[in-house]
Amino acid sequence: MSKGELTRKVLSDLISESETPYTPDSILREFRATDDKRLSVDELVGILKTISQKRPNCDEVAAEVKQVLKSKDPMYALLVFVKRYSEDCLTPRSSLKNSEMATVTTPLQTKSSIGASSVPRTSLAEGSHDSLGLPTSTPVVNRKSDSGANAAGRSQGNREEDRELGDLSLMRERLLLGASNRSLSTFRPPPTEKSLKSSSQKTLVNPPSAPPPTGVPEESRTHSLWDFNDVDGNSALDPEIAALPIESQQNELLTQLLYCFTGIRVPCIVPIPPDPSGGLSSYKTEFAIHNQVDRSLAELVRKILPLASYFVGIQRMVADLDGQGQVINALNAALTDVSHDFYLLLMQAEDELERNELTMQKLVYYMQPTLWVMEEIWTTMFGLQQGELRGAAVLTHLHGRIKRLEGDREAQKVIIGLMGKAAEPYMRMLQLWIQKGVIVDRQQEFLVEDYEEVHCNQLPEHYSDGYWEKRYTLRRDHIPSFLEKYSDKILRTGKYLNVVRQCGKRVMPTQQMHLEYDPTSEQHVSVINEAYYFAARMLLDVLLAENDLMGHLQSVKRYLLLNQGDFTMQFMDACEDELSKNVDLVLPMTLENLLGLTLRISSARDDPYKDHLHCELLPYDLVTQMSKIIKEDNKEEYWQTQDRLDLSGLECFAFSYEVKWPVSLVLNHLAISKYQMLFRQLFYCKHVERQLCKIWKENSIAKKFSPQAAELYRSAFTLRQRMMNAIQNLEYYMMIEIIEPNWHIFIEKMQAVENVDNVLQLHQDFIDSCLKNCMLSESSHLNRAIFKLCKICLKFCDFIQLETSLDPADTFSERVKRFDLEFTGILISFLQKINIMAKKNTADRFINLVHRINYNGFYTDLMDKLCMKDALG
Numbered sequence: 001m002s003k004g005e006l007t008r009k010v011l012s013d014l015i016s017e018s019e020t021p022y023t024p025d026s027i028l029r030e031f032r033a034t035d036d037k038r039l040s041v042d043e044l045v046g047i048l049k050t051i052s053q054k055r056p057n058c059d060e061v062a063a064e065v066k067q068v069l070k071s072k073d074p075m076y077a078l079l080v081f082v083k084r085y086s087e088d089c090l091t092p093r094s095s096l097k098n099s100e101m102a103t104v105t106t107p108l109q110t111k112s113s114i115g116a117s118s119v120p121r122t123s124l125a126e127g128s129h130d131s132l133g134l135p136t137s138t139p140v141v142n143r144k145s146d147s148g149a150n151a152a153g154r155s156q157g158n159r160e161e162d163r164e165l166g167d168l169s170l171m172r173e174r175l176l177l178g179a180s181n182r183s184l185s186t187f188r189p190p191p192t193e194k195s196l197k198s199s200s201q202k203t204l205v206n207p208p209s210a211p212p213p214t215g216v217p218e219e220s221r222t223h224s225l226w227d228f229n230d231v232d233g234n235s236a237l238d239p240e241i242a243a244l245p246i247e248s249q250q251n252e253l254l255t256q257l258l259y260c261f262t263g264i265r266v267p268c269i270v271p272i273p274p275d276p277s278g279g280l281s282s283y284k285t286e287f288a289i290h291n292q293v294d295r296s297l298a299e300l301v302r303k304i305l306p307l308a309s310y311f312v313g314i315q316r317m318v319a320d321l322d323g324q325g326q327v328i329n330a331l332n333a334a335l336t337d338v339s340h341d342f343y344l345l346l347m348q349a350e351d352e353l354e355r356n357e358l359t360m361q362k363l364v365y366y367m368q369p370t371l372w373v374m375e376e377i378w379t380t381m382f383g384l385q386q387g388e389l390r391g392a393a394v395l396t397h398l399h400g401r402i403k404r405l406e407g408d409r410e411a412q413k414v415i416i417g418l419m420g421k422a423a424e425p426y427m428r429m430l431q432l433w434i435q436k437g438v439i440v441d442r443q444q445e446f447l448v449e450d451y452e453e454v455h456c457n458q459l460p461e462h463y464s465d466g467y468w469e470k471r472y473t474l475r476r477d478h479i480p481s482f483l484e485k486y487s488d489k490i491l492r493t494g495k496y497l498n499v500v501r502q503c504g505k506r507v508m509p510t511q512q513m514h515l516e517y518d519p520t521s522e523q524h525v526s527v528i529n530e531a532y533y534f535a536a537r538m539l540l541d542v543l544l545a546e547n548d549l550m551g552h553l554q555s556v557k558r559y560l561l562l563n564q565g566d567f568t569m570q571f572m573d574a575c576e577d578e579l580s581k582n583v584d585l586v587l588p589m590t591l592e593n594l595l596g597l598t599l600r601i602s603s604a605r606d607d608p609y610k611d612h613l614h615c616e617l618l619p620y621d622l623v624t625q626m627s628k629i630i631k632e633d634n635k636e637e638y639w640q641t642q643d644r645l646d647l648s649g650l651e652c653f654a655f656s657y658e659v660k661w662p663v664s665l666v667l668n669h670l671a672i673s674k675y676q677m678l679f680r681q682l683f684y685c686k687h688v689e690r691q692l693c694k695i696w697k698e699n700s701i702a703k704k705f706s707p708q709a710a711e712l713y714r715s716a717f718t719l720r721q722r723m724m725n726a727i728q729n730l731e732y733y734m735m736i737e738i739i740e741p742n743w744h745i746f747i748e749k750m751q752a753v754e755n756v757d758n759v760l761q762l763h764q765d766f767i768d769s770c771l772k773n774c775m776l777s778e779s780s781h782l783n784r785a786i787f788k789l790c791k792i793c794l795k796f797c798d799f800i801q802l803e804t805s806l807d808p809a810d811t812f813s814e815r816v817k818r819f820d821l822e823f824t825g826i827l828i829s830f831l832q833k834i835n836i837m838a839k840k841n842t843a844d845r846f847i848n849l850v851h852r853i854n855y856n857g858f859y860t861d862l863m864d865k866l867c868m869k870d871a872l873g
Contacts, residue, residue, distance in 0.1 A: 010082045014051040022051060031074045041069045048081050055085065241268060241292045250360050253297055254353055257304070257363065258346055260287075263312045268293055269301065283313035283382060300360045304367050310374040311342060317381045325443045326425035327394045328384075334421030338377065338414065345370060369410060376401075376411040377418070391445030395423055395480040395517075402519055416519060423517040426480070427524070431515040434490060434531035436507050437497030447479045448472055448491055468495070468665060468760065482517070486525065489532045492757055496535035499662050499756070503542055536755035539662075543756065547663050550750070553763075555609040556667065560655050560675040561739055562682050567602040572690065574598055579649040583617055586649035591615040616656040621647055622680045623784060625673070626776055650687055654680050665756070666763055674767045677776050678739070681786070685731050688790045691797040692724045716800060716816045719823065723793045726827055729852040730786065737848055738773045742766050773845050782837075782846075785830040792823050827853070828862050835863070 011024040027047060030039055049062040061084045068077040241249055256266035268290040274282060287305050289298045318332045349366060352358035380401050389397055398419040405412035429446045432438050439450050451471055472495050479487050497507050515527050543549045558564045574594045578586055592615055599610045654676040659667045746766040753759050775782035796819045831850050838847040854860060
């Protein structure tokens with residue numbers, strides 16, 4: 001006796017016994033009603049208590065059913081009620097015992113209801129009862145639900161707490177079995193001829209077994225669950241189907257089609273074994289229709305059979321892709337919801353079939369839109385499976401499918417729904433990043449990667465140099481196509497918030513954000529933009545207002561670019577003797593003390609950031625430092641100290657400027673090093689100028705000499721004046737024509753800055769422009785020429801100052817001539833190189849220096865001769 005028949009018989013006997021005005025159908029209707037139409041628990045229990053009032057255990061059974069109704073499915077509660085009385089008077093005990101031996105205990109719970117199902121999907125009652133029907137050899141029984149018309153899987157006398165699994169196959173059975181009193185699983189077709197049996201029946205090799213301790217059978221997560229297995233009860237064969245009237249044949253085919261749609265093998269529609277090579281055949285099934293089926297019916301069946309192939313193929317791919325990341329898992333969950341809707345459609349079709357209102361033409365009409373949608377879902381999923389797409393690549397694939405479905409509204413609507421669900425975990429990560437600057441990405445699917453290696457309170461000396469560029473980077477292959485245009489903005493938003501948070505400030509968005517994928521309104525774009533502007537404004541306020549970035553930049557310019565003239569001269573007066581020593585003999589503490597003294601007696605005493613300035617003795621000269629910083633591939637070498645060369649303190653001296661986070665983000669170690677390069681060149685030229693000024697005193701002494709002796713010194717002092725002219729014009733060019741104009745441009749642009757990236761870019765452009773036009777960038781040969789000019793000037797000064805007595809006239813004059821020839825040769829070569837570079841790049845300002853030094857054309861003829869010489873080889 002089937003479950004439906006047993007339920008009706010028990011209810012009919014109790015109604016007759018109690019003489020109440022109910023019918024089995026009316027009671028079943030009340031227990032199957034949806035949530036909004038269902039009677040209350042007390043009313044349902046009242047009905048059952050009324051029809052069983054003459055039974056001695058009426059109150060005990062009613063109390064048990066009421067307890068079940070509070071947390072379980074009403075249909076299950078009804079089956080508990082029927083079971084209690086079927087055990088008492090309807091079912092022989094021996095029959096029950098044999099039934100128990102043939103069933104498997106599966107204490108499962110179902111997933112919460114989604115959609116307007118006519119059968120509520122709730123968890124099972126605590127307790128165990130004998131199976132009422134569906135054999136365990138079907139694929140769906142592996143994840144069996146004890147609801148409605150299926151209370152199988154409970155062993156008698158045992159009560160244990162249910163586990164909620166909510167698997168798709170479990171829901172498949174619940175929805176199919178709970179739709180009507182004659183569910184698909186109760187169908188038992190009569191036997192057919194042996195010839196039909198060999199072509200249509202496929203039996204399970206392994207006998208059913210109890211689930212593992214977790215309650216989840218191992219095979220339930222593989223796509224073998226969807227391999228069109230035989231169902232006990234379908235193993236019996238049909239009679240000659242051609243002998244049936246056309247209407248009966250149609251009803252038989254409709255019933256079998258409903259089986260086939262859910263992946264169960266039926267006699268008249270046999271799946272063709274797939275190609276063992278895999279590929280497309282692993283997820284697409286072809287069918288053979290029994291040759292005795294009416295031709296017109298067979299044609300209609302062929303039209304709709306692809307729906308079974310697509311649906312089962314989708315379930316196989318879902319099982320294969322399970323656990324491949326958050327995005328895939330979210331997509332699988334969304335496909336489960338689509339499957340629920342498909343089951344509801346099958347329930348409606350089965351309901352019409354029960355009322356003899358369903359024909360094959362109607363079923364084709366009902367299922368045609370679903371067929372198109374399922375085909376699109378199958379195509380989409382197959383693309384994911386074949387491309388082995390994960391994470392953002394899945395979202396890109398789905399986004400592309402949505403665009404290609406313009407015109408197919410229903411299919412596009414379904415893919416948009418899948419896309420929205422699949423994008424939820426990715427959008428949650430994105431929202432957390434742009435709201436708080438935090439990355440939670442255990443599956444490594446997010447577009448931003450954090451390369452943090454040390455904690456903020458353990459920053460190395462030059463940590464800030466690479467922080468902005470290297471700490472957070474984009475994974476280009478992890479960016480969904482619909483976020484590609486905004487990826488840089490997303491990266492900067494989180495970086496800004498990170499800096500703000502590391503400054504000890506709370507990151508509180510101005511308004512609550514909700515980020516989700518919407519291809520029509522693109523609401524996510526406005527959310528990203530709002531978060532970006534909020535983070536940019538917040539960090540700018542922290543840098544410019546709270547930490548006075550511009551004040552620090554003004555101090556750097558004042559000291560490292562020699563903008564504080566009186567301080568520079570007083571410091572050089574105080575430290576000249578100390579810096580003239582070999583670098584290994586210079587005492588840093590002495591320099592620090594002299595610096596502090598000079599700062600407090602000069603006009604710099606009012607500077608609030610003067611204590612950030614310190615003295616530093618670098619282990620290399622300017623040319624070496626420049627080569628280390630300019631070469632990108634040797635950046636690491638910059639931080640490695642080397643043995644000091646035989647250098648003076650003056651050649652190794654530089655100011656350093658120390659700042660704290662977050663100002664160090666802009667004035668980082670590399671930026672300070674570039675400022676030091678400018679300082680060292682300016683400071684060295686200023687020192688040469690001072691030495692040339694000192695020998696002017698010798699010029700005044702020479703006036704007292706005899707005319708013959710004075711004539712000897714005249715050429716020397718003429719050479720001194722030419723040297724002074726070259727050095728002073730070089731200083732003027734660098735400080736007045738390069739640094740000052742670039743500084744004013746930088747300050748003007750800073751007034752309209754919108755984010756920290758603009759600040760960093762403008763500051764870098766300012767420093768690089770100064771370095772380039774001061775001949776401290778790739779034109780290192782010009783810098784070496786300047787260094788040689790300064791060296792020859794210092795040697796000349798030493799020669800004049802150390803000449804204590806007049807040597808023979810020819811000796812002194814010859815030495816002066818040698819200095820003159822050497823200086824003139826270096827200067828002419830220097831000016832010639834500038835002319836050549838100016839012709840190649842007219843944007844550079846080097847040519848201005850030529851006009852300044854050669855203002856009266858004194859060196860023009862010499863340069864022309866040099867050009868002629870070079871041309872002749």
